Amino acid sequence: MTDVLDPPVHLEHHDDGHEEHHGPTGILNWLTSTDHKVIGLSYTVTSVIMLVIGGLFAEIVRGQLASPNGNLVSLAQYNELFTMHGSVMIYLFAGPFAFGALANIIVPIQIGAPDMAFPRLNALSYWLYLGGSITMLSGFFTAGGAANFGWVGYAPLSNSLNSPGSGADLWIGGLLLTGFSAIFTGVNLAATIFYLRAPGMTMFRMPIFTWNMLVTAILILLAFPVLTAGLIMLYCDRHFGTHIYSVAGGGVPVLWQHIFWFWGHPEVYILALPFFGMVTEVIAVFSRKPVFGYKGMIFATLTIAALSLGVWAHHMFTTGVVLLPFFSIMSLLIAVPTGIKMFNWIGTMWRGQVWFSTSMLMALGFLFTFLIGGLTGIYLASPPLDFFTHDTYFVIAHFHSVVMALVFGAMAGLYYWGPKITGYLLNERIGKIQFWFLFIGTQVFTFPLYILGLQGMPRRMAVYPNDPQWKTLNDISTLGAVLIGVSTIFFVINVVVSWKKYPAGDNPWDAQTLEWFTTSPPPHHNFYRLPQIRSERPTWDHNHPDHLSLHHGEHDGVHQTEGSPQ
Amino acid sequence: MKVEAKILLGLGLFFGIMCAVYWNWSLENAGGVMMFAAMLLGFLPGGYYYWWSRRMKQRPEDNPQATQPQGAGVVGAFPGSSIFPFVMGMGAFFVVLALVFGIWLLVPGLGLVVWALLGGTGEGRRGGHH
Secondary structure, three states, X not given: OXXXXXXXXXXXXXXXXXXXOOOOOHHHHHHHEOOHHHHHHHHHHHHHHHXXXXXXXXXXXXXXXXXXXXXXOOHHHHHHHHHHHHHHHHHHHHHHHHHHHHHHHHHHHHOOOOOOOOHHHHHHHHHHHHHHHHHHHHHHHOOOOOOOOOOOXXXXXXXXXXXXXXXXXXXXXXXXXXXXXXXXXHHHHHHHHHHOOOOOOOHHHOOHHHHHHHHHHHHHHHHHHXXXXXXXXXXXXXXXXOOOOOXXXXXXXXXXXXXXXXXXXXXXXXXXXXXXXXXXXXXXXXXXXXXXXXXXXHHHHHHHHHHHOOOHHHHHHHHOOOOHHHHHHHHHHOHHHHHHHXXXXXXXXXXXXXXXXXXXXXXXXXXXHHHHHHHHHHHHOOHHHHHHHOOEHHHHHHHHHHHHHHHHHHHHHHXXXXXXXXXXXXXXXXXXXXXXXHHHHHHHHHHHHHHHHHOOOEOOOOOOOOOHHHHHHHHHHHHHHHHHHHHHHHHHHHHHHOOOOEEOOOOOOOOOOHHHOOOOOOOOOOOOOOEOOOOOOHHHHHHOHHHOOOOOOOOOOOOOOOOOOO | OHHHHXXXXXXXXXXXXXXXXXXXXXXXXXXXXXXXXXXXXXXHHHHHHHHHHOOOOOOHHHXXXXXXXXXXXXXXXXOOXXXXXXXXXXXXXXXXXXXXXXHHHHHHHHHHHHHHHHXXXXXXXXXXXX
């Protein structure tokens, strides 16, 4: 294979193949750039700041619960803190980090595209997200405080009678802006993947991360408009005298729950699928093997996405007005494609040359933590068990096992793709210290909550009965939260210590997919040249011509690498 | 393009079946309507892609044997910088704040949105900044 490099791809009016960009610099670049990498970096910084803010709220909540009659914050402040902790983490960190930050930067490069399909729409998405974040958080500076009805905003608690004040309206307004931001990003991602792939990059040669982002984009387009409509109706109920969610005027409060969870459960997968994609890439690269069961992974992702839109009312089992068998069966079915993924991740590592880098450790942390979250989800899909544990700390524990797994996925992605984005590696030793604090902290934080939930401790309570066992379990959980906080400090230290210190080179991990073919960081419009694409591992094929994933003439099959080092 | 079409049509078909099962079994309207809408969101773009995929010649990105020169030439228009997304975003920000703090904020909000629409359209026609 000697002719893997073709002549340069021409972009627009440039005949030499090199895209020289003479745009603004500094803050003006930040304000005006439509380059997907700059926008993605803005998303990364903003969403990580949101992670820190949401984490601080969580630390205060755990501080309050460290004693049965804690007085760290008032009861009203506690309501605001747990509401905004959930809101910040779900709406302003996890989603935007996944599809705004890493997908924005990585997807176009993984498919050989010069940019996102609609660069200006992409920039608008970021500004809407930033505006929405500021709007939502600004509730803390209003007289009545921030929103305080839980991140789910249930009616009639969220109506103007029960939740007066600007904080609730700012929550609705912020969510509208970030919702539109997500919809525009979904359109952009789908259009980019459908229309801007490089020659030879067929759909079944796309990296798993890109596949997952495509499915995520489709889910966003199916789910987010429903939430937007629901929020507009909620605002109308609060200010324009409508009674859509109010019994008094002939409305139906449980309609909000239907609308919210029709968005809310797919949202769990909108958050999770990108991180599934990240760890798939990381596990394959650091096991020195192709992804095991490539097509199986894709169909599992599509199946999860389809099923996720038919399970919303498992959050509403206790309302007594939903079809229990339908939603229970559908929820349990999701375990099948998720199990296929888990099997394939293990299969990818099986007999591989596993390199326990920080990124790989984070991916393994994801697997372990997500497994616990997933298995306890099966409990909750069963109505009799759900009746028993609904609104207890068992649900909190399950949910936090899932979302903390996503934090592991995010860190795996940052350590893996950070060098491609910045051109510099992070310190591995500090990274591993961060991993162990995060891993131990996560398990110490969540495990006592499962027991507390089974013993009946209700969620969203600032004080609880002075029971010695509950006190001990809460203390252990608070200790876990502190360890997670310490891990975040190590991450910040790592960024500072490693700042422009360890040059990465173009492909420090000997990785497989197209983004590792270009420079670190990539140039404006991403590539000076592209290799031939004959498998889902074009960079590997180019760098290891003796160990091709596929022989010439073969295509679209799933083969273990012939002669690849084991 | 055929694979893209099949994915969307497949999702539409799945939601159609789910909609029929759910609506008939539960007799609950909200979920049925939402699943019906989800079915349309699969069928409409999926049908469009399928219609086109039968009429267009194979694209280089759909050809497993394509070489890079087959994709050379003008890929698309990718402006390197523009102030108008920021202006539009700030306009939307003020419009939302108007819902909370007073209708007067619609003046700067809608002003910025209109400025961004006109400016962005003009910039697009001129080819934008690279």
